[in-house]
Amino acid sequence: MILLILGLIVLLAVQADFVITVLSGGRQGPLTEHLTSAFWRLEQKLHRWRGGGFFHAHSGILVMVAVALAWLLLTSLGWLLIYRSDPTSLVVSETGKPADWVQSFAYVGSALSTMGAANTSASNGWWDLIATVAAANGFVLLTLAMTYVLNVTQTVASGRSFALLVSSLDPTDPRHTDTFATGLSRLVAQLSSTPLALYFSSRDPNLRLARAIGRFSQRVSASPELWPCFAASLRALPGIKLDGMAQSDEAEVERWVEHFSLNRNELD
Numbered sequence: 580m581i582l583l584i585l586g587l588i589v590l591l592a593v594q595a596d597f598v599i600t601v602l603s604g605g606r607q608g609p610l611t612e613h614l615t616s617a618f619w620r621l622e623q624k625l626h627r628w629r630g631g632g633f634f635h636a637h638s639g640i641l642v643m644v645a646v647a648l649a650w651l652l653l654t655s656l657g658w659l660l661i662y663r664s665d666p667t668s669l670v671v672s673e674t675g676k677p678a679d680w681v682q683s684f685a686y687v688g689s690a691l692s693t694m695g696a697a698n699t700s701a702s703n704g705w706w707d708l709i710a711t712v713a714a715a716n717g718f719v720l721l722t723l724a725m726t727y728v729l730n731v732t733q734t735v736a737s738g739r740s741f742a743l744l745v746s747s748l749d750p751t752d753p754r755h756t757d758t759f760a761t762g763l764s765r766l767v768a769q770l771s772s773t774p775l776a777l778y779f780s781s782r783d784p785n786l787r788l789a790r791a792i793g794r795f796s797q798r799v800s801a802s803p804e805l806w807p808c809f810a811a812s813l814r815a816l817p818g819i820k821l822d823g824m825a826q827s828d829e830a831e832v833e834r835w836v837e838h839f840s841l842n843r844n845e846l847d
Contacts, residue, residue, distance in 0.1 A: 582664035586662075586663075592610070615645075615646060619642060622641065634841055636780075639778045643775060651720070662706070668683075669701060690710050693718055734769040741762050746791065776788075789836045789839035818839075
């Protein structure tokens with residue numbers, strides 16, 4: 580009974596975190612939020628100690644892999660505990676003997692992937708029915724996770740497009756105001772839905788999103804006539820705290836850029 584309760588708690592907790600992160604349109608589940616923050620701080624420390632371009636090229640990929648593995652492994656753990664709450668729930672197909680922990684884990688992985696390639700099987704109809712539920716859970720998890728990853732990569736592409744725009748056009752030139760306003764509002768809307776895109780860096784400094792937004796904010800905040808065009812979008816950036824529609828707080832922008840940058844003093 581204890582294993583069953585633990586399994587249900589783990590399973591429900593990770594599924595709630597997954598649904599909040601993938602379907603809420605901007606919120607991150609508590610597990611995802613803490614995991615991404617901790618993993619990102621580790622990447623920052625390793626990069627600042629080691630240097631080089633490895634983390635610039637792979638930072639976002641590593642964060643996404645860590646999140647996806649956490650969802651998958653914790654879901655598997657939840658189902659494993661549920662099955663192991665009854666030692667006779669699964670039997671080895673060839674011998675008819677109860678499956679051990681390793682064989683049960685292989686069965687859970689097979690059920691979640693809907694492959695059905697395990698050498699074990701359910702001992703009765705009820706456990707077979709539960710396997711169907713596990714297979715549906717795995718199908719939904721894998722499908723929505725892939726969709727979310729695709730949305731993140733699309734946001735990364737939009738972010739790099741905006742970064743190139745900042746490096747090639749003058750944000751303070753009134754001729755470009757409409758271009759920047761449209762591009763920034765679209766980008767912020769995407770980032771609000773998929774904030775994990777902010778953990779993607781690049782070997783090319785001109786493609787680093789946080790750096791580009793920081794430099795863009797510095798430029799337009801010095802132009803009182805332009806700031807109202809961009810203030811609402813900048814205030815809506817995930818994790819930034821600006822004071823209403825007033826001029827940009829440069830210290831807050833620098834803090835935000837520092838948080839989402841591998842390098843220190845990225846704006847220098």
